[in-house]
Amino acid sequence: MPTSLIGALRRPRGRPKKFDGPTRVVSLTLPESAIARLAQTHGDLGRAVVSLIERKTPTTSRPAAELVVFGNHAVISVRATPALEQRAGVQLVPLPDGRALLSLEALESVADLELRISDALDDEALSADDRAVFAAVRAILRDARQAQDVALLRRNIIVLQGVRRTRRRSSSAAPTRTT
Incomplete structure (x- = not known):
């Protein structure tokens, strides 16, 4: 079992880390208008700046799948690819940075997905890009399944879906019945 999965889920003592990687304090002088706009993105200015950068970063520079x-x-974030929906039977839930979360149908199990x-x-016939995503997701699921101190839990998420409204026919355009 790779230590990255266990390490990622271990909760260290003290204040939780704000970001995954190494950090350092930076002092910036910004116009009040920029600070106000950043605060609309996120209440924490550091997280607001990072979220703006992540939106601009191409998802191909990130791992195919990551925790x-x-x-x-932890949740699995993947490079969004239609093949996951078509071949693995999952629904992709989009994230602001262009990546996606995996969502299973209510009766599906994680074992079925794997x-x-x-x-x-x-x-x-699976493309090289799709193969990288599938292999990375499989590795994460396998590592979690084999780990003795990690539990795979299923949770429900809320997904909003637009529906098409059918036009009502006007009463004058309604078909007439003849008997």
Whole structure:
């Protein structure tokens, strides 16, 4: 079991880390208008600046799949690819930085997902980019399943979906019945 998965989920003592990587204090002089706009993005100015940078960073420079950690919980963030929805049967939930979270149907299990991903990886027609995403997700799921101090939990998320409204026919345009 790679130490990265266990290490990512261990909650160290003291104040939680704000960011994943190394950090340092930086002093900036900004116009009040810029500070006000950053505060609208996030109440913490540091997080606001980082979120703006992450939105501009191409997702291809990030790993194909990675853990996004908050406290002692983590979710899998992936490079959004339609193949995951088509071949693995998941719904992708978009994130602001162009990546996505995996969402399973209510009756689907994580084991079912892992099996579908493995089956897709056996198909030589899978593109190299999609193969990287599938392999990274499979590795994360396998490592979590094999870890003795990590539990795979299923949670529900709220997804809003637009629906098409059908036009009502006017009463004068309604078809007439003849008997």
